[in-house]
Amino acid sequence: MHELAVTEAILEVVLRAAEQESARRVVTINLTIGELSDLKEEWIQRYFDHLARGTTAENARIAVATSVPTFLCDACGEKFSRSLRGVERVECPACGRSSCTLTGGMEYRVENVEIEE
Template identity: 30%
Template sequence: MHELSIATAIVEQAAEIARADGATGVASVTVRVGELAGVVPDALHFAFEVARDGTALSGARLVVERVTARAWCGGCAEEFALGMPPFFWCPRCDRPSQELRGGRELEITDVEAVPAPA
């Protein structure tokens, strides 16, 4: 389960961001996960709960924003969803697409820090 190594990296990066901001902990971390990223969101949630124990994120929640895989058809200038399994043929003009526009994302987009007491 490679989601555990991904969750560990998320915890480490979020803790680093919180420290840099002078926070004592993290309330939540938001990540964008594309359909084609090879990450199972439920497994990532489970792995995150394991990885956060004993860290500044021990009470943090993980918010996963799923990103639909999309491609671009140069023939008819149409962007379309690929579906799962991905199908790279344009539904409008029936030509193959050679440009992926989204769906491989795996990125932290927000870290909600717990401020240090005044």
């Protein structure tokens, strides 16, 4: 039920943005989900449809983009991002060492909300 709590948080952000813009209706929500997140897009949309009923965000579509994980190299401090799909070892593009710390890739973020005024 992880998605339910996340979807409630997303709806809150969306409704606040809609209110600020005096939106009549929210059309699309652009959401970015980290590649390492276990959030399922179809569940978010399903919960959203349920939670948003009766609000300005009713029937809004959630467009999901995936963001790649970000790393910090322990050896040289280089910050970089790289997809982990099909990758066994992450190496720093600057110094080639493989001791890197994961700094992002599990988060989600509402990028923007497309509305009808």
